[in-house]
Structures are given as C-alpha cells and as structure tokens.
Amino acid sequence: MDKWIKIALIFTLLIFSLEGFAQKQRFPKPEFGTGYSQPTPVTPEPRALALEYTDVIVLLIVLSLSSWIAIKDRSRKKMLWLSVFTLLYFGFYRDGCICAIGSVQNVALTIFDPGYAISITTLLFFLLPLIFTLYFGRTFCAGACPLGAIQDLLIVKPLSLPEWLRKTLGILPYLYLALAVLFAATGTDFIICRYDPFVGIFRMDAAFHMVIIGIAFLLMGMFVARPYCRFLCPYGVLLNWMSKFSKWHLAITPAACIQCKLCSDSCPFDAIDYPTDxxxxxxxxxxxxxxxxxxxxxxxxxxxxxxxxxxxxxxxxxxxxxxxxxxxxxxxxxxxxxxxxxxxxxxxxxxxxxxxxxxxxxxxxxxxxxxxxxxxxxxxxxxxxxxxxxxIFRTKKDYQPNKGNCYSCVRCVTYCPVKN
Amino acid sequence: MRMEHDIKLKLSFNIALVSGIFCITVALLLLLNFMQMSKNKPLESKALTSLVKRLSQEPNSDELKQEIRNFDLLARKAYFNSQWQVKTGGYLLLFGAVVMAFALRTLIGLRSKIDEPLLKNDNELISRMMTQKWVIITGTLLIFLGLVASYASVDHLKKYSVDESVVNAKPSDDQDKIEVIQVGQPVIKADSSVKVEATSNVKPNKTINPEKVVTVLSSEKIVPVIGKTAFPGSKEIRANVPSFRGPFGNGVFYTKGTPVEWDATSGKNVIWKTPVPKKGYNSPVIWENKLFLSGADNTIREVYCFDRSSGKLLWKQQVDKIQGSPAAAPKVTEDTGFAASSLTTDGNHVFALFATGDIICFDMDGKRVWARNLGVPDNHYGHASSLIMWKDKIFVQYDTNKSRKLIALKASSGETTWETLRKGKISWASPILAEISGKYQVVLSTDPMVAGYDSESGKELWSVNCMMGEVGPSPGFGSGLIFAANEYARLVAIDPIKNAKVWESDEYMPEVASPVCANGLLFIATSYGVLACYDAKTGEKYWVKEDGTGFYSSPVIADNKLYTFNTAGKMKVFEVGKTEKILGEGDATEKITTTPAFKDGRMYLRTPKYIYCIGKK
Known part of the structure; x- marks a missing residue:
C-alpha cells in the first residue's frame, strides 16, 4: 500500500511540475492595420545565475549519492528513487536543459569559435560526470541523467541482443558524436538538442515528429532497454572511455565470485562479461x-x-x-x-x-x-x-560488469547471493 | 496469500489493459487533431485572405473590417482550441503511458519465474566472427554513403563563384570612363600602376559630363587604410573626419597647415576638383585616404568614395533592393533633398542615411555589408540629421512628425541596439558626441530641450528646456559646456553635469549653421550674415562681424583658425581670438551650404556640383 502512495505522490508532483512550465501559445499578428502599435518584442531574462549554480550543486549531490549507492550502499531501490528524482528535477522541472549530453556541443563550439564563451555551469555539467566516471564508473547514467532515467523506469521486459548487433549498433554513438561536434564547431546547429527524443516529453512542447520519435523510443525501451543510451548517446562515448579507466567501479559481488551464474541474465543492457572460455x-x-x-x-x-x-x-x-x-x-x-x-x-x-x-x-x-x-x-x-x-581475448575469470558499458544501475547486485 | 497474488495479477493486468486502450484512444484523437489542423490551417484561411485583399481595395469599409475581425476571431478560436486539445491530450497520454508502464512492470514482476541461469553466448567465437563481419559491412556502408552523397549533391556555391570570377575579370565601367583634367598644375601620378591620360588647360568651371572624373593627381603619399580593428579610439577619430563637422561632430579639426586662401576660378590652391554624380547636401567624411559622400534624386540613391589624394572616384554604389524602402520617394523640399544626412565611418565601414529612411553599410571597398529601412520618415522638409558613431554603435536622430527617436544601431549588422523615444518636436539638427565625466554622451538639440543620452544605453542623462521652433543647428561642445542655438529661440550654454543653463543670449542666433567652440571662445554664424564671437564660459560678446550674406555652412575650426563660408561661396578665415582678425579669403564661386572637412593640412569642400580639395601648393 505504501508503494501506491509513493506512486500517487510522484504523479502529483509530475503533473504540477508540468503545469508550471507550460509554454506560451503563439499566434501571428493580425495582418490589417488598426492603429494599434505593436509592442517591441522583449527577450526573456536568462535563468538567474544563482539558480544555475543550484543546478550544478544538485548535480554534484546526485552524482555523489549515485556513486555512493553504486559503490558502497549497493541498493537498487535507492538508485531507482534517485533516478526518479533526477527525472523530475533535471527532466520535467529543468525541461531537460542544460544537460551533460548537450554540453558536448557547447564545449566543441567554444573550442572552434573564438567569439563564443562557454558558461561555467555548462562546463561543469560537461566535466563533473566525466570526473565522477573516472573514479566511480558510469554512475551518472545510473542516477543523474534524466534521459537515462525516463528509459530506465519504463523497462518492462528487456530482451538480450546478440553481441554482433550490439557492437554494430554501438558504432552509431561515435557517428552521432562526430556529427554533433562537426555541426557545433561550424556553428551550424546543436543537433543533440534539436533531436533529443525526450526533451519534447519533458517540456510537453515539441514538433509532432519529435514527439512520435520520443514515444517510439520509450515503447522500444520497454523491450530493448535504454536504446538511446546504448545506441545513440554521444556523451556515452566519452563516459565509456572514462569508465574503462575508473578507479572504483561497481562490482557484482562484494567478495569472491562463487560462479553461481545467477547474475548472468540480470543485466537488461547486456553489460556483464562472462568468464573466458x-x-x-x-x-x-x-x-x-x-x-x-x-x-x-x-x-x-x-x-x-x-x-x-x-x-x-x-x-x-x-x-x-x-x-x-x-x-x-x-x-x-x-x-x-x-x-x-x-x-x-x-x-x-x-x-x-x-x-x-x-x-x-x-x-x-x-x-x-x-x-x-x-x-x-x-x-x-x-x-x-x-x-x-x-x-583480442582478455582472460576473465568471474562474472563482472563491463566497465565501459555498465551503467552502474545496481540491478545485478540484487541477484548476487553473496551479500557481505 | 495465493489469492492476494491473483488479485494483484488481475488488477495490474486490468489497469495495463485500460490504460493501454486509453493511451491508444488519446493518441488516435491527437493524430486526428493533427491531421485536421494540417488540412484546414486556420491561419491560412482563404476566406480571410480574400477579405484582407478586398480591404486593400476598399480601405474605408467599416463593414468589411468588422467581417475580417469576426473571421480572424474564429480562426484564432480554432487555433487555440486545437492547441489546448494537443496540450491536454499530451498530458493525458503521458499520464496513461506512465500508468501503463507501472502496471506492466508489476504484471511482469508478478508473473516472472526464476529462470535457470544460462550462458547467453554459448559460442563466443561465432559471435565475434559475426561482429567483425557486421562492423566491416557498417564501415563500408558509411564510406559508400559518404561517397554517394558527394556525387549526388551539387555545389551551387562553387558554381556561383565561377560565374562571379568571369564577371570580375572584366574591367569595370568606372575605370574606363576616368578622364583626368589638369587644373593649373602638372599632373603627378599617384599610382604608377594605373595609367591615366591628362588633358591640359581645361578651365575648372567647364561643364563636364558628370560621369567623368575631373582630377589633378597630387604626389601626396597614400596613407594605407587602417587595420581591421573592432572600433577606433578617440585618437584615431581625431586624426580623421568620421562624421559631419569633424571628430565627434564638434566642428574642430585636429590638423595643421591648412590654407587660408584659394580660388575656384583661377585654381589657386586647388589640388583637385571632381564632379559629384548626384546632388546632396551632405558634407564630406574622411578616413585616411578615402573621402565619402552621398547623392540622390527621387529615384536613385548612391554612395561615393573618392581617393583623397587624387580625387579619383574609387567606387560608386547604388542604394537599392532594401526591404521596406518606399517605391515612391517621399516629398522633400528642394533645399533639403534626398541626401542631406552626412555619412559616418569607423575606418572599416561607411554608413549612409537617406530621406527615404534607407540606411546602408558598405565596407571601405564598396562592398555592401547590410542595409535596412528605418521606416519612411514623415518629415515636411525631408530628413536631414546626420549620422555619427562611437565604438560599435551608429546613432541616428530619427525625428519625424509622428515620433522622435534616438536610435543606436549595431555597426556590424544594423540591428537596433537600443531606441530611446524622446519628448519634444521634430528637429533637423544632428547628434554630437561629448565626453562628459569620462564618458561619451550623445547630445541632441530639439524643441523644447537640449539633452544628453548615455551612448551605451540610450538613457537620458540630463535635459534642459531652452529651445523652440524648428531646430536646425546642431549643438556644440567645448570648455565643458554644451552650446545650442536656434533662430527665434535662444543661444544657450549648458553645464551638462549640473544640468543647468550657465548663460544665454537672444542677440545673434543661427538658423542652420551650428555653433563651434575652441580656446574658450564660441562662434555663431547666422543666416542673416552675422558672425559673432563670445566668451564660452561667461557669454561675454567679444566681436561681431557683419558679412552681409547669410551662413548655412557651419563655421569650423582647423589649425586654430576659424573657417566660414557664406551662402555665396565666399570663404573668410579668422584668427581664433578675442579680436576680429581676418587671415585670408577664398571663393568657391558657387552656393555653399555644406560644411568643409579638414585633414592633413587640406580642406575638402562640397559645392552643388563638385568636391574640391584645397591645400597649399
């Protein structure tokens, strides 16, 4: 019963957060003269700097919590609630912007365009997840990314994809990253933001085709877990690189692996490496x-x-x-x-x-x-x-998360009978 | 316990089913709404369009206007209703999807059994082989797509460039038409790479085809154009003539060795003279070796760039194809014309404004950078206020009978940086820049006030009510005071810091010529031919010279000498002193209403037909 109260509370928060940030309607001016003097359009004030710093602090807290849960606490339930918070705050409340994924483009633009200066908050949004990943693995994906959270919460019956398909589709994020940097560096467009499939859902305002794409991703995500994260996310490429060198990474078992194989099917993202045959x-x-x-x-x-x-x-x-x-x-x-x-x-x-x-x-x-x-x-x-x-074959003796691909969601930990 | 499990299972199944049906229904309705809106766009209602068309034929039909308003209201209602449906549907769909997802998760969780753990990839080697195969296929496909894209796409830009290079290969018409005529001096080539033919002994007042350039080349070293800096500082501005009445529009030129005598008829001290293709009352502005003017009639507007050393017309550009520019020229009086506003330049670009409200920017080589129309001015004489700029902003005193504005435009793009609506009446004076308390202010004179505006924000910083009538003379600045005057009004000295009048006089007041101040002295030139000298700080009158012929050209100070031109074209040069002392005289033999510009010891004067360069020979 307690569970249902929590769910009802989330819905209420969700609806209120959406209502408060409804977009203004647009309609062209009347085309015939009435003598009415049209007021000069006013550019809306940017978000207050203090609030931007608040976002950075929230990100820092969420990343710390996520890392602590993944490495120390190892509680899937806590990670789930953290991702719910992330979805509500960074997704629905902050309209999915600014996000670490899109910040790749700001960094690219600031490198190639001397006339553009990246804001400190954007830079922190870009760097903080990478730094945390370098130490704790992809805990950003587990609990601090609203795009990951919305997909993760909607996983219903994840299917395991064959390795060749995963590896082949795994090339797409590199392509997307290359194009995103190219487009940003030439001042053409921020394609990651423009084609973000979930931002329209967060804002309840997007082009029709983008809404369809967003819904399609969510529906697909019910069976192919986190399709955007695995096969499109350009920031995931950088996180993957960082995570491979992470100092402390989530381990399935807190002690020695007993080779019980219980965790082998636990990962919806096929991110568990098996012992080498x-x-x-x-x-x-x-x-x-x-x-x-x-x-x-x-x-x-x-x-x-x-x-x-x-x-x-x-x-x-x-x-x-x-x-x-x-x-x-x-x-x-x-x-x-x-x-x-x-x-x-x-x-x-x-x-x-x-x-x-x-x-x-x-x-x-x-x-x-x-x-x-x-x-x-x-x-x-x-x-x-x-x-x-x-x-290249690297010898693995235990069931262990693939450091590059693992999102540190802590699902596999639940399956491990070794608790201490 | 078993019973509870079944109930939960059934409940979650039913919730998932109902929410699923709900989602599908809402999604279908949204799709229907989308299709309907795509088909019947209320914003593009044919009925409304035809009614608006009819209105242009029957502009006074109140019945038609009411009908349009009714249709417009209906269209708006339809549009906003649809928007509401989309928004509400979106929320409902989201809600339904979330409920369904939770229900499905619960359902699957309840149904799940503990499977026997199995190794997924029982043959890793085969899997790796497959991966290699598919990665190679993907890589090859990407390369293939890249190559196909290159052959399937046409580079229109390259095509355009090829066409352009053909056009550019032809010699320009202007180059062909250049003819050099000597005016009492031997020809000296300024540029050895350009072969010019000289015809000798042609009288300077000979009627010449205005398309041809009459020039005497001098041996003066050509100064290179200033580098592409963001904007010039006050030192560079003082070294040039970037606006009407010189640096900052104060009527003071920072040059030495200017001539005190010249004669258009005999050619004495005339370095060169060149016809100006079209009429204009604007005065020359200069940056390094380039001199700019504009000219216009009721159909054509042009900007000219002359070589300051030789007088050669370097380029001439038409001002056309500007959105919002009126098809028919507005009515202007003969003595104002369509090109009364002097240009302004920052050394990288030159900006020109016309009576049509067209403002345009060219680079120093005549390449058009931007243009826009500020709105056709409702001005019963024609727009006359000149442009001035500081840093990255061009200031336009855009006074019309409908509204009075000070507009700051971004020099790089022409976009409006700020716009200050001013009280008062229409004025024909030009803005000046005054450095007050370490910051440059834009100072304007109009009926009823003289006011200073922050050049950064456009905020009015001070204002003194002291003017009246149709103000023509621009303000002057010197000795820390602002001077403003107008016929039938007052001559006023204002302390801009204290926001108060320091002194005033109603004895001699100009109609068109602006006051000028230097060395603690203020000079006024009236349209009834009086030149008066005052103490700038006290208003004490030192001397008065009755010329007999009126002044429209503003008196200016160069090389510590006061230069005046009356409307008959006679120049008188006075010492800037408390006693009247004439240093020299000159004669343009034509009516002079423009104000001369000085640079590097030379004077540049626009007459109705020519631009003269006068210097010591």
Missing amino acids: EKQVKQRIWGVNRFLVYAVLIPLWIIIGGYAGSKAHVWISKANPKVYLAELLISKPEVRLDEKNLDVQAFLSSGKSMEMLVDEASVIRRKFYFGGWIAGGFMGLVIGMTLLNQI
Whole structure:
C-alpha cells in the first residue's frame, strides 16, 4: 500500500511540475492595420545565475549519492528513487536543459569559435560526470541523467541482443558524436538538442515528429532497454572511455565470485562479461596474422574514412542555414518572390549582398571540408579499433560488469547471493 | 496469500489493459487533431485572405473590417482550441503511458519465474566472427554513403563563384570612363600602376559630363587604410573626419597647415576638383585616404568614395533592393533633398542615411555589408540629421512628425541596439558626441530641450528646456559646456553635469549653421550674415562681424583658425581670438551650404556640383 502512495505522490508532483512550465501559445499578428502599435518584442531574462549554480550543486549531490549507492550502499531501490528524482528535477522541472549530453556541443563550439564563451555551469555539467566516471564508473547514467532515467523506469521486459548487433549498433554513438561536434564547431546547429527524443516529453512542447520519435523510443525501451543510451548517446562515448579507466567501479559481488551464474541474465543492457572460455580461445582460427592485418588496416580505415567524410562535406554542409539559404537563392532565384519564405525575406530585408552571403557560406563549407576529414578519419579509427578488439581475448575469470558499458544501475547486485 | 497474488495479477493486468486502450484512444484523437489542423490551417484561411485583399481595395469599409475581425476571431478560436486539445491530450497520454508502464512492470514482476541461469553466448567465437563481419559491412556502408552523397549533391556555391570570377575579370565601367583634367598644375601620378591620360588647360568651371572624373593627381603619399580593428579610439577619430563637422561632430579639426586662401576660378590652391554624380547636401567624411559622400534624386540613391589624394572616384554604389524602402520617394523640399544626412565611418565601414529612411553599410571597398529601412520618415522638409558613431554603435536622430527617436544601431549588422523615444518636436539638427565625466554622451538639440543620452544605453542623462521652433543647428561642445542655438529661440550654454543653463543670449542666433567652440571662445554664424564671437564660459560678446550674406555652412575650426563660408561661396578665415582678425579669403564661386572637412593640412569642400580639395601648393 505504501508503494501506491509513493506512486500517487510522484504523479502529483509530475503533473504540477508540468503545469508550471507550460509554454506560451503563439499566434501571428493580425495582418490589417488598426492603429494599434505593436509592442517591441522583449527577450526573456536568462535563468538567474544563482539558480544555475543550484543546478550544478544538485548535480554534484546526485552524482555523489549515485556513486555512493553504486559503490558502497549497493541498493537498487535507492538508485531507482534517485533516478526518479533526477527525472523530475533535471527532466520535467529543468525541461531537460542544460544537460551533460548537450554540453558536448557547447564545449566543441567554444573550442572552434573564438567569439563564443562557454558558461561555467555548462562546463561543469560537461566535466563533473566525466570526473565522477573516472573514479566511480558510469554512475551518472545510473542516477543523474534524466534521459537515462525516463528509459530506465519504463523497462518492462528487456530482451538480450546478440553481441554482433550490439557492437554494430554501438558504432552509431561515435557517428552521432562526430556529427554533433562537426555541426557545433561550424556553428551550424546543436543537433543533440534539436533531436533529443525526450526533451519534447519533458517540456510537453515539441514538433509532432519529435514527439512520435520520443514515444517510439520509450515503447522500444520497454523491450530493448535504454536504446538511446546504448545506441545513440554521444556523451556515452566519452563516459565509456572514462569508465574503462575508473578507479572504483561497481562490482557484482562484494567478495569472491562463487560462479553461481545467477547474475548472468540480470543485466537488461547486456553489460556483464562472462568468464573466458579457454577451450573456445584455443579453438580460434585467427591469431596473430589477423591481428596484424587489422592493425595495419587501421591507418587505411582512417584515410578512407577521412576521404569519404571530406567528399560528403558538400552534402552535410547543406544542413547549415546559411549554406542552405545561399544555395537555395542560387539554384532557385525565383524564391526571392516567395513572401512566405521567411528566411529568404529576412535575408533580403537585411540588405546583405548575395556575394557576402555566398562568401560566408563558402567559408562555412570550407570548415565542413576540413571537419569532414577529421570526422571521417575518426569514424575510420572507430571501425578499425572495433575490429581489432574482436581479435583480442582478455582472460576473465568471474562474472563482472563491463566497465565501459555498465551503467552502474545496481540491478545485478540484487541477484548476487553473496551479500557481505 | 495465493489469492492476494491473483488479485494483484488481475488488477495490474486490468489497469495495463485500460490504460493501454486509453493511451491508444488519446493518441488516435491527437493524430486526428493533427491531421485536421494540417488540412484546414486556420491561419491560412482563404476566406480571410480574400477579405484582407478586398480591404486593400476598399480601405474605408467599416463593414468589411468588422467581417475580417469576426473571421480572424474564429480562426484564432480554432487555433487555440486545437492547441489546448494537443496540450491536454499530451498530458493525458503521458499520464496513461506512465500508468501503463507501472502496471506492466508489476504484471511482469508478478508473473516472472526464476529462470535457470544460462550462458547467453554459448559460442563466443561465432559471435565475434559475426561482429567483425557486421562492423566491416557498417564501415563500408558509411564510406559508400559518404561517397554517394558527394556525387549526388551539387555545389551551387562553387558554381556561383565561377560565374562571379568571369564577371570580375572584366574591367569595370568606372575605370574606363576616368578622364583626368589638369587644373593649373602638372599632373603627378599617384599610382604608377594605373595609367591615366591628362588633358591640359581645361578651365575648372567647364561643364563636364558628370560621369567623368575631373582630377589633378597630387604626389601626396597614400596613407594605407587602417587595420581591421573592432572600433577606433578617440585618437584615431581625431586624426580623421568620421562624421559631419569633424571628430565627434564638434566642428574642430585636429590638423595643421591648412590654407587660408584659394580660388575656384583661377585654381589657386586647388589640388583637385571632381564632379559629384548626384546632388546632396551632405558634407564630406574622411578616413585616411578615402573621402565619402552621398547623392540622390527621387529615384536613385548612391554612395561615393573618392581617393583623397587624387580625387579619383574609387567606387560608386547604388542604394537599392532594401526591404521596406518606399517605391515612391517621399516629398522633400528642394533645399533639403534626398541626401542631406552626412555619412559616418569607423575606418572599416561607411554608413549612409537617406530621406527615404534607407540606411546602408558598405565596407571601405564598396562592398555592401547590410542595409535596412528605418521606416519612411514623415518629415515636411525631408530628413536631414546626420549620422555619427562611437565604438560599435551608429546613432541616428530619427525625428519625424509622428515620433522622435534616438536610435543606436549595431555597426556590424544594423540591428537596433537600443531606441530611446524622446519628448519634444521634430528637429533637423544632428547628434554630437561629448565626453562628459569620462564618458561619451550623445547630445541632441530639439524643441523644447537640449539633452544628453548615455551612448551605451540610450538613457537620458540630463535635459534642459531652452529651445523652440524648428531646430536646425546642431549643438556644440567645448570648455565643458554644451552650446545650442536656434533662430527665434535662444543661444544657450549648458553645464551638462549640473544640468543647468550657465548663460544665454537672444542677440545673434543661427538658423542652420551650428555653433563651434575652441580656446574658450564660441562662434555663431547666422543666416542673416552675422558672425559673432563670445566668451564660452561667461557669454561675454567679444566681436561681431557683419558679412552681409547669410551662413548655412557651419563655421569650423582647423589649425586654430576659424573657417566660414557664406551662402555665396565666399570663404573668410579668422584668427581664433578675442579680436576680429581676418587671415585670408577664398571663393568657391558657387552656393555653399555644406560644411568643409579638414585633414592633413587640406580642406575638402562640397559645392552643388563638385568636391574640391584645397591645400597649399
């Protein structure tokens, strides 16, 4: 009964938090003159600095709690309630912004655009989870990420995916990261934010297709646990790297593993590594030769990837509004007469010359060209390294969380009969 | 216990089922709403559009207006109703989804059995082989997609650049039309790379095709254009003429060795003269080696850039294709014209304003950067107030019969940084910049007040009610005081810190020419031909010179000498002193209403047809 009271309390909080942050309705101005003087639009005041610092403090507390629960307390229930709080605070109350995932773009932009300065709160949102991960594993994913929390709470019947599919789909976050950094560095767009599938749900205000995508992710997440975290999250790439070197990481058993195998199916994210089957290792038909071939092929992957990325720069750069507008005006000059095309009309009313627009667009495209080389080369490296990793066998004797992929959600701990 | 488990199982199943049906129903309704709104967009109602069209034909039909309002109200109701439905539906769907998820979790939890633990990947080798295969396929696919994208997309920008390079390869028309005519002096090439042909012994007052440039090249060293700094400091501003009446608009030029005699007829001390293609009452502004003017008639508006050393027209740009610019030019009087406002420059860009309300920015090479229309001014003479800038802002005293505004525009983009609505009446005076208590203020003179505004925020800092009538003269600044005057009003000295009048006089007052102050002396030039000198701090009158011909051109001070031009084109140069002493005279032989600019010992004067460079030979 106590459980139902808690659930009812969450719903009440949820509804109130949504109501308070409803977006304003929009409607165009009347088109005929009435003598009424339209008031000048006013830019809303930014969020008070004190509140931004409060967010950082809350993040710090949540990360500390999450790490303490994962490493010391090992209570799944507490982790669950922490993620509920995260969902309500960082998700519904803070509208999913600012978040560590999107902050990757702010960092990229501040590196490549001297005219942009990242705020200290954004920088902290980017760094704090990485620092915590370096020490305690991906406890950010377990209890401090609203995107992870909303998916985690809706896991109903998780299916185990075959390894080849997980590894193949695992390339997508790298691609998403490369594109997000490229788009941010060229000042094109913050695609992580624009295509965040859950922010529309947090804000109850999004384009129809984004709402559909968000719902689709949640429905999929009922059976394929945390699909966004596992197969899209670009920040997860960085967390994965950090977590591999984490000093203290969640362990399934607090003492020696008794090889009971009870935990083997407990992880909905397939993030438990099994003991190495020595027989199979000995049976492998590839050996040093294939390792060398894959190692030698890595530079080739990088070059070919970079080349393909650079070749694709024309197409990718069309996502930039300035490039798009310039190309639209060149390829379809009649669009100038289209009064409904607000971008074109805004450009015409700015009085900028076409030459200037083309010059600016060309500079951006040039950036995409170099960015394409880097992003493509990076993807080539990812492919090459993923292949190489398939050749390397590391001896594991126990059931243990994969330090890179484990979200430290503490589910597996519950299954372990060894409690002390 | 068993019973309780079954009840829980049944209950959670039923809740999951009901919430599932509820979610599907709400989702379907939302989808229906979306489809309906996509099909029948209330914002694009054809009926409303046709009614609005009809209104343009029958603008006075109250019945039609009421009908439009009714339709508009209906459209709004439909739109907001739909929005409400979407929002409410969204909340309901979210609520239903959360309930369903919890119910499903409970249901699955209750049904779950403890499975016998099994190793999932019983053959890791096969799994790894599969992984390698699929990773290679994915990598290859990504590369393939990148290459396909490159061949499937067209680089329109490159195409545009190729076309442009062809156009740029042609010599410009202006270059072809340049003709150099000597005015009493031998021709000296300023730029050896440009071959110019000189025709000798042409009288300076000869009627010349305005498309051709009449110039005498001087040997003066061309000063390179200042580097691309964010904005110039006061030192750079004082070294140039960035606005009407010189640095900060105070009428004081910081140069030495200016000529005191010249004659347009004989060519004495005339370094060069060049026709200005179109009419304009704006005065020259200068940055380093470039001199800027504008000209306009009721159809064409242009900005000109001249080489200050040679007088050669470096570029001429039309001011057109600006959204909001009126198709038909507003009515202006003959003595105001369409290009009365002097330009302003920061050394990186030049800005021009016209009577149509068009304001435009070019870089120093004539490349258009931005343009906008500030709204066609309702001005019974025509807009005349000049531009001035400080740091990254251009200040526009945009007075019309409807509203009085001081607007600060962002120099880089033309966006409005701030806009201060002012009380008072329309004025034709120009803003000046005065450094008061270490900060630059924009000072304006209008009926009924003279006021100072914070150049950063536009906030009115002080205001003294002392003016009246149609104010034409701009304020002056010197000795820590602001001076303002207008015919039939007052000559007033204001302490801007104390926000109070220091002294005032009603003896000699200008109609158009602005007061100028230097060395503790104030000079006033009236439209009825009187030049008066006052003590700037006390208002004591030192001397009065009756010229006989009125002054529209503002008196200015350069090289510690007072330069005056009466409307007959006669120049008189006075010593800046407590006693009247004429240092020299000159004659433009044309009506002079503009104010000369001085730089590097030379005077630049715009006459109705020409721009002159006068210097010691």
